[in-house]
Amino acid sequence: xxxxxxxxxxxxxxxxxxxxxxxxxxxxxxxxxxxxxxxxxxxxxxxxxxxxxxxxxxxxxxxxxxxxxxxxxxxxxxxxxxxxxxxxxxxxxxxxxxxxxxxxxxxxxxxxxxxxxxxxxxxxxxxxxxxxxxxxxxxxxxxxxxxxxxxxxxxxxxxxxxxxxxxxxxxxx
Amino acid sequence: xxxxxxxxxxxxxxxxxxxxxxxxxxxxxxxxxxxxxxxxxxxxxxxxxxxxxxxxxxxxxxxxxxxxxxxxxxxxxxxxxxxxxxxxxxxxxxxxxxxxxxxxxxxxxxxxxxxxxxxxxxxxxxxxxxxxxxxxxxxxxxxxxxxxxxxxxxxxxxxxxxxxxxxxxxxxxxxxxxxxxxxxxxxxxxxxxxxxxxxxxxxxxxxxxxxxxxxxxxxxxxxxxxxxxxxxxxxxxxxxxxxxxxxxxxxxxxxxxxxxxxxxxxxxxxxxxxxxxxxxxxxxxxxxxxxxxxxxxxxxxxxxxxxxxxxxxxxxxxxxxxxxxxxxxxxxxxxxxxxxxxxxxxxxxxxxxxxxxxxxxxxxxxxxxxxxxxxxxxxxxxxxxxxxxxxxxxxxxxxxxxxxxxxxxxxxxxxxxxxxxxxxxxxxxxxxxxxxxxxxxxxxxxxxxxxxxxxxxxxxxxxxxxxxxxxxxxxxxxxxxxxxxxxxxxxxxxxxxxxxxxxxxxxxxxxxxxxxxxxxxxxxxxxxxxxxxxxxxxxxxxx
Numbered sequence: 001x002x003x004x005x006x007x008x009x010x011x012x013x014x015x016x017x018x019x020x021x022x023x024x025x026x027x028x029x030x031x032x033x034x035x036x037x038x039x040x041x042x043x044x045x046x047x048x049x050x051x052x053x054x055x056x057x058x059x060x061x062x063x064x065x066x067x068x069x070x071x072x073x074x075x076x077x078x079x080x081x082x083x084x085x086x087x088x089x090x091x092x093x094x095x096x097x098x099x100x101x102x103x104x105x106x107x108x109x110x111x112x113x114x115x116x117x118x119x120x121x122x123x124x125x126x127x128x129x130x131x132x133x134x135x136x137x138x139x140x141x142x143x144x145x146x147x148x149x150x151x152x153x154x155x156x157x158x159x160x161x162x163x164x165x166x167x168x169x170x171x172x173x
Numbered sequence: 174x175x176x177x178x179x180x181x182x183x184x185x186x187x188x189x190x191x192x193x194x195x196x197x198x199x200x201x202x203x204x205x206x207x208x209x210x211x212x213x214x215x216x217x218x219x220x221x222x223x224x225x226x227x228x229x230x231x232x233x234x235x236x237x238x239x240x241x242x243x244x245x246x247x248x249x250x251x252x253x254x255x256x257x258x259x260x261x262x263x264x265x266x267x268x269x270x271x272x273x274x275x276x277x278x279x280x281x282x283x284x285x286x287x288x289x290x291x292x293x294x295x296x297x298x299x300x301x302x303x304x305x306x307x308x309x310x311x312x313x314x315x316x317x318x319x320x321x322x323x324x325x326x327x328x329x330x331x332x333x334x335x336x337x338x339x340x341x342x343x344x345x346x347x348x349x350x351x352x353x354x355x356x357x358x359x360x361x362x363x364x365x366x367x368x369x370x371x372x373x374x375x376x377x378x379x380x381x382x383x384x385x386x387x388x389x390x391x392x393x394x395x396x397x398x399x400x401x402x403x404x405x406x407x408x409x410x411x412x413x414x415x416x417x418x419x420x421x422x423x424x425x426x427x428x429x430x431x432x433x434x435x436x437x438x439x440x441x442x443x444x445x446x447x448x449x450x451x452x453x454x455x456x457x458x459x460x461x462x463x464x465x466x467x468x469x470x471x472x473x474x475x476x477x478x479x480x481x482x483x484x485x486x487x488x489x490x491x492x493x494x495x496x497x498x499x500x501x502x503x504x505x506x507x508x509x510x511x512x513x514x515x516x517x518x519x520x521x522x523x524x525x526x527x528x529x530x531x532x533x534x535x536x537x538x539x540x541x542x543x544x545x546x547x548x549x550x551x552x553x554x555x556x557x558x559x560x561x562x563x564x565x566x567x568x569x570x571x572x573x574x575x576x577x578x579x580x581x582x583x584x585x586x587x588x589x590x591x592x593x594x595x596x597x598x599x600x601x602x603x604x605x606x607x608x609x610x611x612x613x614x615x616x617x618x619x620x621x622x623x624x625x626x627x628x629x630x631x632x633x634x635x636x637x638x639x640x641x642x643x644x645x646x647x648x649x650x651x652x653x654x655x656x657x658x659x660x661x662x663x664x665x666x667x668x669x670x671x672x673x674x675x676x677x678x679x680x681x682x683x684x685x686x687x688x689x690x691x692x693x694x695x696x697x698x699x700x701x702x703x704x705x706x707x708x709x710x711x712x713x714x715x716x
Contacts, residue, residue, distance in 0.1 A: 035307050038255065073225045107232055122556045136262025137302065139269075152647035157221040165265060 069148030085128035254313035433510035539593035542607030564626030653687035
């Protein structure tokens, strides 16, 4: 009888502990490792004027999309990425979709994204990986991610180069 | 001398096949190995290679300089904590690829200081990041001061990272080039092997084809020669058959070859077919050939007994009978019992025989039996009907010499012929009437007793005497005859009978001619049966 009681208590303890872990994980997931009002992405026109500045809240206000893949050249395993479709983002602008735009990272890396990519592959500006926000020293806070898992033909140097991590700026032509 | 020749020849024939099979197996193995290699290489090159380390090293160096600049700005109050955190984050992020890359394994000589540099930078930057807060500017300044103390010394090792990365990437690229070159060498060897194998197989196929064509030609030639021989042989057989048939059809005799069960007719000459009333061989029936069924039955029974028959006379062709000489013998045709039957038409021979018979038994002048034939016939009668009476009449023309003398022999012959004619007319059966001497005749009367014979004799005498025998230049010539009659007695010889008849005739002559005297013997019971005989008959009556 006491043995049975002991076992029941043990189960209860386990349940409480696991519940606590779950809550803390949820708190981590919901808390970005940077201020939510911090400007994350600037849209700059050809003249160098900032047309728009987007914070995490602004991005999350837009409809989201999920793709699967991994960041090239980093040995990171494949993950699910969640963010705003780049095409959808461009559609919010009061200008017609440009033929090409330049994606620039915090480290000043940049590559040209042609409009065909937006139509054909619909890459996203991801802010979550496997449900978690991205820290700046872990390729975040934003990554321009292509849907590698659903389009194997993307495994080319061209698209690897267009996958810009630490995305901070979109320059219009 | 050395080993058994057949087995060594067999081995000699077999080894090229074994070699070919081995070659084919080697080719298959080589092809499979090549496929495996290609598949492996293909997998290796499925995704773009990682050769970005030089750029990442440059970025590390670049971001360290930037961090230093930002730290200086923070110390001067120109940049805030958030700015420092972001710059530090970017710098830390450039360290990440170096924590995982294997590119330094390709270095010809190991450079452990690179890993140490990365490790040191990571440790320090981690400590700085932990100390910073987005809102705490004071803490940022403290960290910035430490950065400014440390970072200038880190620029040289970071530069070394660039240099070593460049060497490592170059070495990796060369390693990949060598690996590719080895693969190409390997594939070249494989292709050469495959090409050689294909060449050998092609040559083998070519030689096999040539050999099979040669064999086919030889076979065809052989076939042709065989066909010619068969043809020649067939022709020869045909010629022999034709010759045999010609010989058969040219012989005066007819032939038939039929199976012993009479179901199959191998051969039958045309005449025999016609005789059996058949038009085709299949319709030929042996039985239908014979006029007399008995002849057929005798032939079959003797042949069935395995006997050969030689020259049996039989009448053939019921529709138009003729005499034939039949020879037959059993024999084997294609392991089957058969009968060979020959037939020779002897109609002419029979006719000749008949004629000779007639000539031998007939008196040429009168057409009656001659002496010999009559004697024979009489003996035959005596033997055949020995219990019935038989009488003999001996007849002689009276004074026949005078006729010859007076009128000449032709008239004598004419008289003799007329006499025979009158005998035939008077007698019921003239078959046993004959001329036995110059003007002497005899008549045998079977189944006739003496008294009856005497009546016949008297009728003959009267028939001669009553009317002229011939007309000579409008002069009728009458003759008379003398007759001696007697009856045969059982056990008596023909000579005895004739002697007694002769005695009766003598008596008739002696008693004055133109009369019929009887002689009864041996019982001495004279019972004259004289009819009144005219006395003038001694001379030839003349009108």
